[in-house]
Amino acid sequence: MIVVGLTGGIGSGKSTVARMFSELGVPVYISDIEAGKLMRTAPEIRTAIVALLGEKAYTPGGPDNAYIAGKVFSDRALLGRLNGIIHPAVAAHFRGWYARQHAPYVIKEAAVLFESGGNKECDAVVMVTAPEETRIKRVMQRDTVSREDVLRRIANQWDEKRKEALSDYVIVNTDLEKTERQVRELHPVLSNLEASR
Numbered sequence: 001m002i003v004v005g006l007t008g009g010i011g012s013g014k015s016t017v018a019r020m021f022s023e024l025g026v027p028v029y030i031s032d033i034e035a036g037k038l039m040r041t042a043p044e045i046r047t048a049i050v051a052l053l054g055e056k057a058y059t060p061g062g063p064d065n066a067y068i069a070g071k072v073f074s075d076r077a078l079l080g081r082l083n084g085i086i087h088p089a090v091a092a093h094f095r096g097w098y099a100r101q102h103a104p105y106v107i108k109e110a111a112v113l114f115e116s117g118g119n120k121e122c123d124a125v126v127m128v129t130a131p132e133e134t135r136i137k138r139v140m141q142r143d144t145v146s147r148e149d150v151l152r153r154i155a156n157q158w159d160e161k162r163k164e165a166l167s168d169y170v171i172v173n174t175d176l177e178k179t180e181r182q183v184r185e186l187h188p189v190l191s192n193l194e195a196s197r
């Protein structure tokens with residue numbers, strides 16, 4: 001079964017595009033949701049994060065994402081160490097999920113697919129793009145965060161052009177109808193990848 005990575009910088013519309021594939025019946029794995037679940041439920045992850053970032057990283061209800069984000073997105077080394085705790089756990093969890101799917105292809109959505117090396121476990125990569133200013137405005141509106149907060153995350157992600165060059169397919173997500181059309185066109189291509197290999 002083919003694994004298609006779905007990536008794109010913050011605010012590009014990965015989740016929006018992932019939903020469109022899901023509506024076509026494609027099994028979709030959303031890495032940041034699963035990462036969040038593992039952070040909440042896996043005791044060894046909690047222990048490692050508390051050792052890295054201190055007791056404040058967790059509240060009684062689970063990880064304090066705002067606190068963690070405040071620490072790691074302004075300290076590249078710290079973010080690298082947090083990634084080192086979370087990304088291998090997500091990769092292992094993905095493999096278990098994958099083994100239970102039955103479809104011509106599955107989608108693995110991950111914001112930092114290339115940055116984490118997750119692309120190496122994909123047969124093809126779809127990249128979602130939108131102009132940087134559009135992405136910044138979308139996230140500021142969606143999360144009511146400052147421009148600086150968004151820029152700090154962008155600074156910790158690879159440049160769009162570098163990711164585009166390494167991707168097999170690019171979906172430009174500015175107009176939702178056009179995005180939907182690109183998804184509908186790509187779906188049969190991805191469904192037939194196995195046969196065409």
Ligand SMILES: CC(C)(COP(=O)(O)OP(=O)(O)OC[C@H]1O[C@@H](n2cnc3c(N)ncnc32)[C@H](O)[C@@H]1O)[C@@H](O)C(=O)NCCC(=O)NCCS
Pocket residue numbers: 009010011031032035064065066068069072079082083086087090110111112153156157
């Ligand atoms: C720092 C955390 C707690 C912030 O949580 P928050 O709810 O604010 O953000 P969320 O997880 O929904 O991510 C939103 C966006 O931030 C950006 N982002 C998240 N993690 C990273 C990262 N490691 N590097 C660069 N950008 C990132 C992405 O564009 C992502 O789509 C969380 O993002 C996290 O634990 N990140 C590290 C693990 C990771 O890489 N997760 C993402 C995929 S596995």
Ligand SMILES: Nc1ncnc2c1ncn2[C@@H]1O[C@H](COP(=O)(O)OP(=O)(O)OP(=O)(O)O)[C@@H](O)[C@H]1O
Pocket residue numbers: 008009010011012013014015016017111138139142173174175176179
């Ligand atoms: N083509 C579009 N036109 C208008 N709004 C859009 C479009 N695509 C996405 N959005 C909106 O922009 C915001 C960001 O989109 P989405 O959450 O899909 O991006 P993402 O790449 O998954 O973001 P993140 O990296 O932060 O997880 C959402 O509020 C979404 O509804």
